[in-house]
Amino acid sequence: MALRKGRALGRLGAALLLFLTGCAQKAYWLVHPKGAIARTEWHTTVLDVAVMGGVVLVAGGLVAVFLWRYRVGNRSRTYDPTFTASLVIEILVWGVPLLVVGYLSYFSVKSVLATNPYDPLAMRGALARQGRNGEAFARRADPAMTSALAPAMRAPRPLRVEVITTDWQWVFIYPKEGIATVDELVVPVRTPVKFDLTSATVVNDFFIPELVGEIDVMPGMRTKQAMIAGRTGVYHGYSDDYSGGGFSWMGFSTRVVDHARFEKWVRRVRAARDQLSFARFSRIARPTINLAQRVSHFSEVQKGLFDHVIGRVMAGRVYRTPLAMTENMTKPMNVRMIK
Amino acid sequence: MLVDYPGPWTFLLGRLDAREIPLQNPILLWTFVLVSVGAVAVIGAVTYYGSWGYLWREWLTSLDHKRIGVMYCLLGVAMMFRGFIDGVMMRTQQLMAVGPKSPGYMGALHGYLPPYHFGQIYSAHGTIMILFAITPILVGIMNIIVPLQIGARDMAYPYLNAMSFWLTAAATGLVMISLFVGDFSHAGWVGLSPLTELAYSPGVGVDYWSWAVQIGGVGTTLASINIIATIIKMRAPGMSWTRMPIFCWTALSASVVGLSSFPVLTAAVALLSLDRYAGTHFFTPGLGGNLMLYTDLFWIWGHPEVYYVVLPAFGILSEIIPTFSEKPLFGYVTMAAASIAIGGVSWSVWLHHFFTMGAGPGVNAFFSIASMLVGIPTGVKVFNWAFTLYRGRVRFDVPMLWALGALVLLLTGGLTGMMLAMPAINYTVHNSVFVVAHFHNMLNVVGFACFGAINYWFPKVFGFRLDERTGKLAFWFFSAGTVVLFGSMYALGFMGMPRRMDYIPFTSWRPLLMGEEAGILLFLVASYYFVKQLFVSIRDRAKNRVTASDAWGTSRSLEWLTHSPVPFYNFAVQPHINSRDEWAWRREHGLGHVRPDRYEDIHLPDNTPLPVMLGACAFALGFGLVWRMYWLAASGLVGIVVLVIARSFQDGPGHTVPGARIRQMEASYAAAPGEVGAARDPVGGVAAWQTASAPRPRAGDGRPARP
Numbered sequence A: 001m002a003l004r005k006g007r008a009l010g011r012l013g014a015a016l017l018l019f020l021t022g023c024a025q026k027a028y029w030l031v032h033p034k035g036a037i038a039r040t041e042w043h044t045t046v047l048d049v050a051v052m053g054g055v056v057l058v059a060g061g062l063v064a065v066f067l068w069r070y071r072v073g074n075r076s077r078t079y080d081p082t083f084t085a086s087l088v089i090e091i092l093v094w095g096v097p098l099l100v101v102g103y104l105s106y107f108s109v110k111s112v113l114a115t116n117p118y119d120p121l122a123m124r125g126a127l128a129r130q131g132r133n134g135e136a137f138a139r140r141a142d143p144a145m146t147s148a149l150a151p152a153m154r155a156p157r158p159l160r161v162e163v164i165t166t167d168w169q170w171v172f173i174y175p176k177e178g179i180a181t182v183d184e185l186v187v188p189v190r191t192p193v194k195f196d197l198t199s200a201t202v203v204n205d206f207f208i209p210e211l212v213g214e215i216d217v218m219p220g221m222r223t224k225q226a227m228i229a230g231r232t233g234v235y236h237g238y239s240d241d242y243s244g245g246g247f248s249w250m251g252f253s254t255r256v257v258d259h260a261r262f263e264k265w266v267r268r269v270r271a272a273r274d275q276l277s278f279a280r281f282s283r284i285a286r287p288t289i290n291l292a293q294r295v296s297h298f299s300e301v302q303k304g305l306f307d308h309v310i311g312r313v314m315a316g317r318v319y320r321t322p323l324a325m326t327e328n329m330t331k332p333m334n335v336r337m338i339k
Numbered sequence B: 001m002l003v004d005y006p007g008p009w010t011f012l013l014g015r016l017d018a019r020e021i022p023l024q025n026p027i028l029l030w031t032f033v034l035v036s037v038g039a040v041a042v043i044g045a046v047t048y049y050g051s052w053g054y055l056w057r058e059w060l061t062s063l064d065h066k067r068i069g070v071m072y073c074l075l076g077v078a079m080m081f082r083g084f085i086d087g088v089m090m091r092t093q094q095l096m097a098v099g100p101k102s103p104g105y106m107g108a109l110h111g112y113l114p115p116y117h118f119g120q121i122y123s124a125h126g127t128i129m130i131l132f133a134i135t136p137i138l139v140g141i142m143n144i145i146v147p148l149q150i151g152a153r154d155m156a157y158p159y160l161n162a163m164s165f166w167l168t169a170a171a172t173g174l175v176m177i178s179l180f181v182g183d184f185s186h187a188g189w190v191g192l193s194p195l196t197e198l199a200y201s202p203g204v205g206v207d208y209w210s211w212a213v214q215i216g217g218v219g220t221t222l223a224s225i226n227i228i229a230t231i232i233k234m235r236a237p238g239m240s241w242t243r244m245p246i247f248c249w250t251a252l253s254a255s256v257v258g259l260s261s262f263p264v265l266t267a268a269v270a271l272l273s274l275d276r277y278a279g280t281h282f283f284t285p286g287l288g289g290n291l292m293l294y295t296d297l298f299w300i301w302g303h304p305e306v307y308y309v310v311l312p313a314f315g316i317l318s319e320i321i322p323t324f325s326e327k328p329l330f331g332y333v334t335m336a337a338a339s340i341a342i343g344g345v346s347w348s349v350w351l352h353h354f355f356t357m358g359a360g361p362g363v364n365a366f367f368s369i370a371s372m373l374v375g376i377p378t379g380v381k382v383f384n385w386a387f388t389l390y391r392g393r394v395r396f397d398v399p400m401l402w403a404l405g406a407l408v409l410l411l412t413g414g415l416t417g418m419m420l421a422m423p424a425i426n427y428t429v430h431n432s433v434f435v436v437a438h439f440h441n442m443l444n445v446v447g448f449a450c451f452g453a454i455n456y457w458f459p460k461v462f463g464f465r466l467d468e469r470t471g472k473l474a475f476w477f478f479s480a481g482t483v484v485l486f487g488s489m490y491a492l493g494f495m496g497m498p499r500r501m502d503y504i505p506f507t508s509w510r511p512l513l514m515g516e517e518a519g520i521l522l523f524l525v526a527s528y529y530f531v532k533q534l535f536v537s538i539r540d541r542a543k544n545r546v547t548a549s550d551a552w553g554t555s556r557s558l559e560w561l562t563h564s565p566v567p568f569y570n571f572a573v574q575p576h577i578n579s580r581d582e583w584a585w586r587r588e589h590g591l592g593h594v595r596p597d598r599y600e601d602i603h604l605p606d607n608t609p610l611p612v613m614l615g616a617c618a619f620a621l622g623f624g625l626v627w628r629m630y631w632l633a634a635s636g637l638v639g640i641v642v643l644v645i646a647r648s649f650q651d652g653p654g655h656t657v658p659g660a661r662i663r664q665m666e667a668s669y670a671a672a673p674g675e676v677g678a679a680r681d682p683v684g685g686v687a688a689w690q691t692a693s694a695p696r697p698r699a700g701d702g703r704p705a706r707p
């Protein structure tokens, strides 16, 4: 009876575990990075957990063994209340954590440099590897190195994207291409992307879990981020820092596509009717919740919009949150909503 | 007005008008009804039993450190329930609002809470749990235990002590009243800048938050001063620094941290209030303001604050584990050093709360290493506790279970802390629920320690033990809840889920959200058993009665030398300290119950109503400022000033309990340890005992010299 009960419970547990982990495998975005920076960050995580996990297991194991061995019911134990200090143990208990922290510190510095948003070494590394692979490939195909394959060896020129957050949408400006979008980020695969970020209102946090870690997006300031996507696909990006009532809807989709597709997409956006002037931007920046993440395209962007936004914010421009919105606890939200 | 906030203003009511009372919201309405019914019931009961005088004389105006400590703990536990209910509401909202197809109720698009209501709930939850639940409980425990452990009659400044408590209570009152009058901040317990500025939070919510934090912060700063002074100046003869119980070491370290960090919070929030009231631009994005400055200032307080709460928790573990291992603490000197070291390092790590703000690799690396250094003394503590068990005789009483639970949680929380301290990892989990799981993991260490402390020291204060069976059930359900809820939350962190979401866009997060909900249901069961434990224990108090001074038989430090419940004068004669574990030393030398041959007069301060009145004035000041009823704020301020001046003229002679009276009372203990006349019914132990035996101060008491 008890056995059957136990087995049933076990099966239930297993089912639950499967439910919680199995069916959501792909959903562990940090565990399955798709870009060089995210991959470095995940490797750091694994190493740190391995090292610290060792320490924790030793400490926890000691506690468990001592509890079992010296429990009051255990007659075979030795009881020695005078054992209250020991130089050897003292040296060990200070020394081991010191060594562990020393090692982790070294590793921390290394990984900080690798993922530094302003100049991530990991990206250089990825590009170099890509270059090497490309070169090897080119050599094999064309030992004399004369063909048109050669350009592939050169690191592709980085794509620049300017990101402005508003309450509660994302504006992506492609200054070189002269286009802009709302809530849609499209980048070519295996190409470095350099972001400049600022906010028209409050602080947000730019985050695409599978591709790159977070960087704050702050009003009146410029932060930077860089990434390189290793695989085509659609990845979720969103704000990671609470910014008010529309925060939960503040997502954007990141499409990583090959170069040809990217060119095609740029041409399509260039054909859009809407244009992003300073005035048009102020209309977008009014509190708006984009419920269905509706994408907008702008075929032209007024020159210097990004710096203009920073300058205006520094000069005191604010996009107020209406009082009725923050006070209301019975109606969803009385602001503009895009359904 | 200096600043233009939206909405009307009148002289009499400031920004307040009838619409600010959210009767249209069914949740708040029913909460209000429930609270009113409860309040009427309590007031009715107190009136029915004619206890107003007793309450006023023996509790509200008391300067006795044990009573103030008990009131701190009651306040903290009550607020912990409030914060817990907030937690249940948030978990339920997040579970209900998954995916675009999830239905919405009561005006919400999804789930049952509109975004700003949800925002208020998580902000209130965080503010309450850290500042008005865990902090008061710990301050209360320090209040009760520190003087007893060092053989003092009271705190160094009994009046200041009562004042600290009533300021904390006033601040708590502000947070509570924001439920029914107006609204609370939605900018998180950290006061996200510039979200807290008028442009983005035009209502009174942020003002409620800031004034509650201000008033409570002053209370905690004063409490820190008091504990430091008590420990430095009031130790019994013979108690050198190296004979001081380890809990006092941690209390000292924590209070130094508190004293030096709380003023930073006061300054930061004061500047924010200037922005909101006077139209300055300290933290606004434009016009020369710098919002990063606020973030820095906040965390210069915020990080030390988390060590302010964890250090006493470490001290509690260091008292409980030796008692139930029947062994002195292993590595006392190291433990004391580690406590101080943790306090010291905690000042130099604040930037790890915003590695993602774009600082260069040098800065981030520096603070990363500094943060990881905290792990060293913490690791040392864990190993020392482990070796305290080694060759001991380990019993698993309820306090020990809580302590061991805390130990396990400390290990996992330390691991994730070390992960967060690496910027490269932090970039992927900052502001995600992984961080939330980390600090709940760590704050649960504190919570477990608090429950352990309540179970451990309860008999000392009230004279009877808490029920064992229900206590164990509470422990196991609480532990299970912790594992299930925060295990799921950690996992969600690896899915990249941000914190503070009121709507969940991705259905792939639902299974783990269900796990979290299951966890919080386990917490619900645990809190049922905790209440039941209190109920059963009080009902069966005769059975759980403790007659010996040492409730556990194997305790070690000085507080176990005096009677349980502790008489109002703590120790009949001031003990002389011979050893690090004084009570254990006396027990082992057969000196457990020798009576002194001479009793001296004991001098004690008189009760005074000034601290309660001061608290009331502080509340009026806060409430007036929140609603910009400037006349009310001014009256509150004037009231405070007048009271402070009044106190300085009132030189409070105190009263003297003659030695002969002490002898009488002590003798009644000896005659039949189970049947001390006045203390027969130990509900409120200290209480009943003191009521019956303390002489009332008389007008002509003269002015004897203070001892």
Ligand code: HEM
Binding pocket: B190, B306, B307, B309, B310, B352, B353, B354, B371, B372, B374, B375, B378, B413, B414, B416, B417, B418, B420, B421, B422, B426, B429, B430, B431, B435, B438, B439, B442, B443, B446
């Ligand atoms: C080994 C020791 C610890 C380390 C290395 C550590 C590290 C960290 C780091 C790096 C963060 C920032 C996470 C982020 O926002 O990205 C953090 C957050 C936090 N930690 Fe710890 N921690 C430690 C112990 C503790 C303890 C003992 C407590 C409290 C009892 C605690 C409470 C908190 C809280 C409350 C927060 C975040 C609050 C917030 O953002 O709302 N931590 N910790």
Ligand SMILES: [Cu+2]
Binding pocket: B087, B125, B126, B129, B440
């Ligand atoms: Cu919480």
Ligand SMILES: [Cu+2]
Binding pocket: B302, B303, B306, B349, B350, B352, B353
């Ligand atoms: Cu911290």
